[in-house]
Amino acid sequence: xxxxxxxxxxxxxxxxxxxxxxxxxxxxxxxxxxxxxxxIPHASHWGPFNAIVKAGVxxxxxxxxxxxxxxxxxxxxxxxxxxYDKTRVKYPMVRASYLADPKGxxxxxxxxxxxxxxxxxxxxxxxxxxxxxxxxxxHGNEAIFSSSYGGWSHAGLMRPQVLxxxxxxxxxxxxxxxxxxxxxxxxxxxxxxIGDMEVYSPQTAWPVIEEHTETFVLIGCDPWKNNxxxxxxxxxxxxxxxxxxxxxxxxxxxxxxxxxRTDDELNAEWVKIVPNTDTALFLAMAQHVYVSGLHDNAYxxxxxxxxxxxxxxxxxxxxxxxxxxxxxxxxxxxPAENIQAMAEKFxxxxxxxxxxxxxxxxxxxxxxxxxxxNFAAMLGKIGKPGEGVGxxxxxxxxxMPQSGKALPIGLSQGKNPVSATCPASRxxxxxxxxxxxxxxxxxxxxxxxxxxxxxxxxxxxxHQQDTNELIAALNHKVExxxxxxxxxxxxxxxxxxxxxxxxxxxxxxxxxxxxxxxxKIYAMRQVIQPYGESLDDFEIFRKLAAIFNVExxxxxxxxxxxxxxxxxxxxxxxxxxxxxxxxxxxxLPVPQEANQWVRHGDFYHxxxxxxxxxxxGKIELFCQDIANFEVxxxxxxxxxxxxxxxxxxxxxxxxxxxxxxxxxxxxxxxANSDVRKYENVQGRQYVLINDxxxxxxxxxxxxxxxxxxxxxxxxxxxxxxxxxxxGVISLEEGAWVQFDSQGRCNGGSINVLTSSQASSDxxxxxxxNTCLAYIQRCRDPESSNLAFEPPKVLAxxxxxxxxxxTTTLANESSxxxxxxxxxxxxxxxxxxxxSAKDPKQYTKSQWHGIxxxxxxxxxxxxxxxxxxxxxxxxxxxxxx
Numbered sequence: 001x002x003x004x005x006x007x008x009x010x011x012x013x014x015x016x017x018x019x020x021x022x023x024x025x026x027x028x029x030x031x032x033x034x035x036x037x038x039x040i041p042h043a044s045h046w047g048p049f050n051a052i053v054k055a056g057v058x059x060x061x062x063x064x065x066x067x068x069x070x071x072x073x074x075x076x077x078x079x080x081x082x083x084y085d086k087t088r089v090k091y092p093m094v095r096a097s098y099l100a101d102p103k104g105x106x107x108x109x110x111x112x113x114x115x116x117x118x119x120x121x122x123x124x125x126x127x128x129x130x131x132x133x134x135x136x137x138x139h140g141n142e143a144i145f146s147s148s149y150g151g152w153s154h155a156g157l158m159r160p161q162v163l164x165x166x167x168x169x170x171x172x173x174x175x176x177x178x179x180x181x182x183x184x185x186x187x188x189x190x191x192x193x194i195g196d197m198e199v200y201s202p203q204t205a206w207p208v209i210e211e212h213t214e215t216f217v218l219i220g221c222d223p224w225k226n227n228x229x230x231x232x233x234x235x236x237x238x239x240x241x242x243x244x245x246x247x248x249x250x251x252x253x254x255x256x257x258x259x260x261r262t263d264d265e266l267n268a269e270w271v272k273i274v275p276n277t278d279t280a281l282f283l284a285m286a287q288h289v290y291v292s293g294l295h296d297n298a299y300x301x302x303x304x305x306x307x308x309x310x311x312x313x314x315x316x317x318x319x320x321x322x323x324x325x326x327x328x329x330x331x332x333x334x335p336a337e338n339i340q341a342m343a344e345k346f347x348x349x350x351x352x353x354x355x356x357x358x359x360x361x362x363x364x365x366x367x368x369x370x371x372x373x374n375f376a377a378m379l380g381k382i383g384k385p386g387e388g389v390g391x392x393x394x395x396x397x398x399x400m401p402q403s404g405k406a407l408p409i410g411l412s413q414g415k416n417p418v419s420a421t422c423p424a425s426r427x428x429x430x431x432x433x434x435x436x437x438x439x440x441x442x443x444x445x446x447x448x449x450x451x452x453x454x455x456x457x458x459x460x461x462x463h464q465q466d467t468n469e470l471i472a473a474l475n476h477k478v479e480x481x482x483x484x485x486x487x488x489x490x491x492x493x494x495x496x497x498x499x500x501x502x503x504x505x506x507x508x509x510x511x512x513x514x515x516x517x518x519x520k521i522y523a524m525r526q527v528i529q530p531y532g533e534s535l536d537d538f539e540i541f542r543k544l545a546a547i548f549n550v551e552x553x554x555x556x557x558x559x560x561x562x563x564x565x566x567x568x569x570x571x572x573x574x575x576x577x578x579x580x581x582x583x584x585x586x587x588l589p590v591p592q593e594a595n596q597w598v599r600h601g602d603f604y605h606x607x608x609x610x611x612x613x614x615x616x617g618k619i620e621l622f623c624q625d626i627a628n629f630e631v632x633x634x635x636x637x638x639x640x641x642x643x644x645x646x647x648x649x650x651x652x653x654x655x656x657x658x659x660x661x662x663x664x665x666x667x668x669x670x671a672n673s674d675v676r677k678y679e680n681v682q683g684r685q686y687v688l689i690n691d692x693x694x695x696x697x698x699x700x701x702x703x704x705x706x707x708x709x710x711x712x713x714x715x716x717x718x719x720x721x722x723x724x725x726x727g728v729i730s731l732e733e734g735a736w737v738q739f740d741s742q743g744r745c746n747g748g749s750i751n752v753l754t755s756s757q758a759s760s761d762x763x764x765x766x767x768x769n770t771c772l773a774y775i776q777r778c779r780d781p782e783s784s785n786l787a788f789e790p791p792k793v794l795a796x797x798x799x800x801x802x803x804x805x806t807t808t809l810a811n812e813s814s815x816x817x818x819x820x821x822x823x824x825x826x827x828x829x830x831x832x833x834x835s836a837k838d839p840k841q842y843t844k845s846q847w848h849g850i851x852x853x854x855x856x857x858x859x860x861x862x863x864x865x866x867x868x869x870x871x872x873x874x875x876x877x878x879x880x
Contacts, residue, residue, distance in 0.1 A: 026052060026062040041584020043233045043511050043522035044504065045155050045666055046075035048585065051505065051527040058083060058505065058528050067520070067585060070236035072228050074664060078675035082503075083531070087487045087672040087788050089500035090532025092124035093117065098480075098496040099800055102127055103134070108475040112494040112739075115792040120799060121533065121543075127497055129547045129805045131480040132171070135452040136809055141172040142420040143451040149177040149424055152666055153457030153485075155232050156509030156524050157410030157567055160457030160484060160501065160537040165413030167541040168454075170550040171809035173418030175448045178440065178841075180424050181463060183357045184765025185365035186391065188441045189634075191842065192623050193370050194382075194600075195613030196849045199357055202516040203390040203398040206241040207595045210248060212386025214349040218254040218393075219278060219372065221356035222660070224262035226394040229666050233513035233522050238397040242266060251349075253342070255281070257658060258688065258724040271342070272725040274647050275656045276362050276770055277332040280640040282371035284328030285343035286378050287314040294347040296380025303607055304377050306622025310637050323640075331640065331648060333725075347379050350386050354393040358660060363643040363770040364633065365759040371638035374621050382619065383604025390599060396515025401594035403519045405572035406859040407512045411556070411563065415819070415827035415836065420448035425766035427464050428756050431473035440764045441841060442629040443877070452480045456537060457501070461490035461737055462668040465754040465768050467745070468712050484540060486531075488790045489668060490737040490749075500534035507536035510564055512571075518857070521573050521586040548807045570859050613849030626762070634762035644757060645772040647727050655693065655729050657707065657771040659750040662732040671736045671747075672788050681717020683785040685735035685748030689775065693727065694720040697776055704778040706744065707731065709771075712752035714745040715778050729775060733768075738787035747787040822871030829858040830868070839875035847872045 032039055038053040039062070049071070050062040061080050063071035093116040097107035107114075119127075135143050146168065148161035168174040179187065183199030190198045209216070227238060242265070246252065252268035254260065255278070259270050273281060289295045290311060300307040309318075316322040325339035332339075345351075353376055359368040373382070373389050381387040392398045422430040423440060434449035453460075453474070464470045471494065474481060483495035486503045509524040530536070535543075538560060545554035558566065568577050573586040580586045602610035611617030615625055627636035635641075642648065647656050661667070664675045679686055682704055689699060699705055701720040706713060707729070716731060724730055735749045745752045753773050759765040819827070827836055842850060847869070855865050873879065 026060055030062060040525050040527050041523050042505060042527055043155060043513075043524050043584070044075065044079050045152070045229045045231070045234060045669075046079055047071055047234050047236070048522055049075060050584070053527060056529060064584075068235050070239050073675050073678065074228065074670055078664065078670040078673040081675070082487070082670065082673040083505055083528070085487075085672055086790055087489075088531055089486060089488055089492060089498055089534070091118045091500060092121050092533065093498040093500075093793065094119050094124065094127065095496045096794065099798065102130070102800070106479070106496065108478065111475060111481070111496070112471070115794050116498065117794045117798045121535070123799050124497060124499060125543055125547065126805055127800070128482055128499070129544060129807060131452055131482070131497075133805060133807050133809065135480070136172060139449065139451050141168075141809070142175045142418045142448040144168065144174040145422070145448070145450040145453050146174045146176050147427065147453055147460045148456040148458045149180065150458045150463070152231065152669065154504040154509070155230075155511045156504060157408060157511065157564075158507075158509050158536070158538050162411065162413055163537050163541045164454060164456045165416070166411055167545055167550075167554060169414045169416050170545065170553050171548045171807075173416045174454070175418055175420040175422065175450065176416060177424040177427075178421045178838075179763065179765060181361070181766050181768075183360065183391075184423070184425060185360040185759045185763040186357070186369045188763035188765070189366040189370055189626070190373075191846045191849065192614060192625050193620050194373055195846065198369070198389075198391045201392060201853070202402055202599070203393055204352070204386070204388070204599045205401045205595050205597045206238065206399040207401075208385050208598055209250075209352060209399065210241070210244055212350055213245070213250050213352045215251045215253065215345060215351040216245065217346065217351060217353045218252060218256070218260075218262060218268060219353065219355040220256055220359040221254075221354045221394050222260040222262045223354075223394040223398070224265050225260065225663050226661055227397055228663070230396050230513060230515050232515060233511050233520070235397070235513055235520065237514070237517070238399050241399065257656075257728045258730050261663070271334060271338070274331065274333045275658055275728060276643045276646045277640070277648075278359055279364070279367040279371045279638055280323070280328045280331040281334065281339065282375045283314060283323040283638060283640060284325045284339050285346070286375045287323045288325055288340050288343040289347050289378055290314060292344070294344065295378045299380030300377065303382070303604070304619045304621050305616045306620055306637065309622040310374060313637055313639070350384075351379070351381060352387055353389045355389070355391050356394050357391070358658070358769055360759070361766050361769045363645075363757065363759060363767045364641045365765060365767065366634050366762055367638050367641065373619065374638055377619050377621060383598065383600035385598050385601070388600060398516060400514055400517040401590050401597065402516055403588045403590045404594070404856060405518055405588040407518055407571050407857050408510045408521060408567040409570040409829065409859045410510070410567050412828045413836065415823075419838070421445060421838075422447060423758070423764035425465060425756070426758060426764050427460070428466060428470045428473045431477045434477075438764060439629075439631070439761055441762065442625075443840065450477060452482070453478050454482045454484075455491050455495070456484035459485075459489045459491045459668045461494055462734060462749065462751065464756070465751050465766060466711050466756040467737060467749065467752045468743075469756055484537065486534060487672060489672075493791055499540055500532060501540065502530045502534045502536045506530045506534065507538075508560070508564060510567055517590065519588045519590050521568070521571055521580070521588065523581050523584045525581065525584070547805065548810050550810045613845040615843070615845065629762065631760060631762045633760040643770045645755070645770050650772050653774055654772045655727055655775055657750065657753060657773050658728060658730050658769055659733045659754065659771070660730060662734050665734055668734040668736060671734060681719060684715060684717045684746070685732060686719045687716040687748070687775075688719050688721055688724050688730040690724050690726045690728070691720050691722055693729070693775070694718065699775070699777055704781055705775055706778040707753060707773050707775050709753055709773040711755065712745065713743065714748050714750070714752050715781060716748035736787035738785060740782045742782070746781070746783065747785045820867075820871055822867035822869070825860065825864055826868045826871055829860060830854055839872050840877050842876060843878045844873045844876040847876055
């Protein structure tokens with residue numbers, strides 16, 4: 001089928017593609033014998049594929065169905081469709097006022113409003129290097145902030161945030177983020193409760209679920225949608241097993257304010273719940289099974305601590321409030337008799353609880369997953385085959401058996417000489433309050449005073465909550481904002497210097513999949529020549545490293561191709577590299593015993609030999625460590641605390657806005673692709689609204705609506721449906737930002753509305769799903785959605801002579817000479833996705849839990865593991 005290319009630039013490449021009938025999707029069985037056709041294997045977040053190239057021009061793709069069980073439109077249309085799009089940044093660009101006076105008044109308030117000027121790479125890199133040197137010299141390296149933590153820009157080893165970390169760590173470091181948006185609250189609380197982050201942990205193998213599970217409970221969890229993509233390469237192998245579960249007769253129950261694609265596919269029973277009240281529901285079910293005698297007292301005795309305190313809380317002995325189903329009914333909107341019936345069903349059947357991450361992206365989000373764990377423990381289910389709790393069923397094909405094999409080892413970031421950090425969702429707070437102290441997980445930190453932001457492969461202005469607050473903070477505090485990206489996304493448009501990076505199709509790389517099965521290694525071979533004057537991220541940072549006299553250290557003295565070959569050699573793959581590079585995939589066998597793996601199974605069978613990595617070695621229903629932190633907004637056991645905004649305290653006509661992950665993109669990626677036509681309304685992000693609410697506000701499907709609160713206003717397109725509960729609207733995250741003259745986001749970006757308030761002082765995580773707003777018909781749009789129109793670029797190519805950049809940041813001796821073997825290995829091999837965790841962020845026991853999955857991926861042998869663990873134990877939170 002031909003794919004529409006309405007948005008192609010009128011370039012020679014686009015013309016060549018159009019003349020050939022447009023981009024094509026070729027069947028997997030198609031054989032090409034045309035001498036002009038090249039079939040080149042590549043891989044992406046959306047799946048592996050063969051690129052079909054004619055005379056150097058990408059003309060189509062061929063899904064690899066022998067590897068990918070369910071190619072999606074994101075792969076067959078979206079990934080390819082954006083490559084030649086007019087939103088590509090073709091040349092190095094500098095904002096006009098910044099170029100006019102880079103060392104003086106650069107008029108930051110004009111970011112996002114004024115034209116850019118095309119410059120040469122020499123000028124652009126000189127400006128960047130001078131800004132780095134000047135900032136570090138005047139204010140120290142901690143005044144340079146990396147907002148590039150994410151790694152979702154592409155699926156390869158050579159992710160821009162890793163390369164950025166490597167470069168800056170060679171010249172004195174940079175301030176970085178800690179935690180993330182995805183599971184920020186739970187990754188802090190759950191190591192205290194159950195000994196692992198859980199949100200990133202593998203799930204019980206699917207054959208165990210198929211054999212044992214009777215009831216499967218989805219809580220804010222939509223595996224059908226979210227497993228369409230992966231952090232590395234999606235192959236969609238779990239989908240057939242989900243179908244098998246339903247066909248076998250496993251009962252699916254979905255607790256969610258909106259009905260999901262998973263619910264439809266698996267015929268789930270839908271239980272509507274008021275957003276941000278899941279903690280109250282699970283407290284009430286726990287109270288009901290306790291008073292009904294359905295709890296497992298022997299399990300509580302052997303596998304948990306704090307049950308007495310938790311049961312006292314359920315019975316209201318500490319606060320006078322019995323957490324009964326009647327109490328929860330008034331909070332959750334679920335009738336008391338339904339709460340009782342669910343609790344009894346879960347207690348009397350083999351039940352697997354699957355909770356999504358969205359639940360904990362909320363005010364007091366630390367409580368929600370903890371409440372689910374406590375309820376499952378009350379029933380005596382954690383660690384039993386086909387039962388218990390899991391927090392990543394919706395991610396990375398959770399449930400696929402694990403190979404346990406070593407994966408390719410790319411370049412590491414190394415050790416960051418700068419210790420200053422900022423929680424990922426607190427960037428605006430950091431910018432506005434330099435020197436302010438804050439706590440995270442019981443440790444006190446101080447916000448650095450940021451003067452420069454470097455953003456590579458990450459759309460900061462899409463991710464961060466309260467976009468207007470962020471823009472104001474950037475304009476007030478930041479002297480230089482660099483964005484390294486292939487596209488004119490919002491972060492590029494609000495930057496001072498824009499460095500055009502290639503898409504993955506214009507570079508070589510390696511990747512692997514799936515996230516947990518780790519059973520494939522993929523070749524990401526270059527498909528086409530770089531678009532315009534774009535350079536790949538490795539080359540950009542190599543050039544900067546050369547300016548700062550650290551090029552040889554940055555490259556390890558190797559060519560790019562040799563780095564890839566070294567990475568592949570470090571893996572468990574046995575296929576020769578040349579054969580792998582030709583075929584595009586190397587398979588890693590999964591041992592048969594992996595099919596019977598049960599999450600927390602060893603602990604259940606022998607808690608003395610295999611204790612959890614908590615302080616007690618058991619599941620902590622009440623956690624003394626949390627109590628000792630004395631965090632005012634995070635109690636030491638699951639407690640329902642009223643969110644700062646939810647339907648229980650809403651003003652008249654306010655609705656609760658939830659912001660799930662999108663169905664047709666990854667965050668803001670692919671928003672500029674033609675796949676948006678499947679869901680957008682009048683060219684804008686759609687908002688799902690209940691038909692009762694729509695009737696009350698005079699809104700019909702297909703109309704534009706305005707959603708607003710004190711933080712901002714957005715315009716979106718209405719989809720009226722009975723698939724969402726009354727009082728709640730759903731606006732998927734990731735729409736591109738474009739403000740009209742009234743300050744309204746014309747594309748429907750949810751984070752214009754969300755609050756930057758932290759989940760709590762324990763985790764400092766995002767509370768994006770705690771959001772109230774008003775909705776009304778929009779009758780005065782000023783234009784169509786212009787988010788995908790490139791900014792104005794001044795016609796002339798301008799060069800600015802800023803003089804010779806004297807770089808001195810790499811003159812100090814390297815820290816590596818002072819490192820132990822374990823420390824050096826840790827910073828070499830455990831920083832290939834995110835920047836290194838500070839060893840003091842976790843206890844010795846917690847590190848033992850975290851490294852179970854970290855060590856195999858880092859390719860560490862037993863002796864190396866001992867060295868790294870010795871370093872971590874010596875520097876852990878509880879080290880003497």
